[in-house]
Amino acid sequence: METVLGVIGSPISHSLSPIMHKAAYDELGLDYTYHAFHVESNELKAAIDGVKGLGLKGLNVTIPHKVSVIQYLDHIDPLAKEIGAVNTIVNDGGTLIGYNTDGEGYVKSLINRLGTSLTNRRVLIIGAGGASKAVALSLAKSGVETIGITNRTLSKAEGLSLICSPYTQSEAMTLGIAQARLTEFDIIINTTSIGMTPDIEKMPISLEKLSKGSFVSDLIYNPFQTRFLCEAEKKGANIMNGVDMFVYQGALAFEKWFDKEAPIKVMKDTVLKNLGGVK
Structure with missing residues (x-):
């Protein structure tokens, strides 16, 4: 065996x-x-x-x-x-x-897609569950400049921010504040299940203030391209799904x-x- x-x-x-x-x-x-x-x-x-x-x-x-x-x-x-x-x-x-290997796998996939290191990158993570923790902690250790964490339950975002704080500057914020400050981030990552089949019309946050040229990532790969990624691409962002x-x-x-x-x-x-x- x-x-x-x-x-x-x-x-x-x-x-x-x-x-x-x-x-x-x-x-x-x-x-x-x-x-x-x-x-x-x-x-x-x-x-x-x-x-x-x-x-x-x-x-x-x-x-x-x-x-x-x-x-x-x-x-x-x-x-x-x-x-x-x-x-x-x-x-x-x-x-x-x-x-x-979840977090390290994500960081490797991100670096490979960006074609550069993560130094000086400003990251927004949407969600504070299990997948979020692996991704956030691995990113914090990879050399990113800042990590913002937003979640429907702010206390969970605060807890995850605290875990990341020994390795990089991190901040917890409400969904509303994250949406208003979206232009401050180079990389936006959805780690929640929002937008997954069968609820494919849902989005974790509004991308109204998304800057052109941002990098938007979704850990979901079913559907292959979520509405979140579709809207980001329409606004001129580079995108990556969970594959x-x-x-x-x-x-x-x-x-x-x-x-x-x-x-x-x-x-x-x-x-x-x-x-x-x-x-």
Whole structure:
């Protein structure tokens, strides 16, 4: 079973991880299989015990287990501990090590798309949930100049701002203030589920004051281009959906399992083909 990997979550049938990782294994001639395992919350401990018992090489972890899985692991990487969530498990000779590649994957995808470092960038993050924390903390450590965090519940934005403050200048703000001050930011990132199928007409904030040439990112990739990104593009912004983050977080997990560079282009092309997208 050392040749078996997979992803656990609930629901999980929609996951593109199996096809993405299979494409990577085929490209590099690796004799491994990757499966999607539907695991309910009350089955989580048994599933993690099974990783050791069956000798699986590792797992990805998705909703709703990223936080609760921590208690069943032997060691947590410092970044994952700081984020408070795990999305990748490595079975190192029976020792289960938890990592979080979401934030780092997002930063890598952003730098790749921008073609430059993040130094002196002013970032607005919309949302203060689990995905927001990984993205915000990783961006704070990447050298951005400032991070603004806005959320429907201001106290959550304040909490996330406090976590980022040791690494960069950060500020929490209401949605109204964020909309009024939109021109102050070079990069605007939606980390919420607002605009996801089936509620595709919704937007997390108004882009009325968006500056031309801004970079607008949405972690959602279903729909492939949210209304938020469509409106941003109409205003002359450069845009990025959630595909790149998904691919890069998967590539980082691959590299932790195999200690070799992931075939990112093949992985991304496979995901795009299955989504029917072109951007």
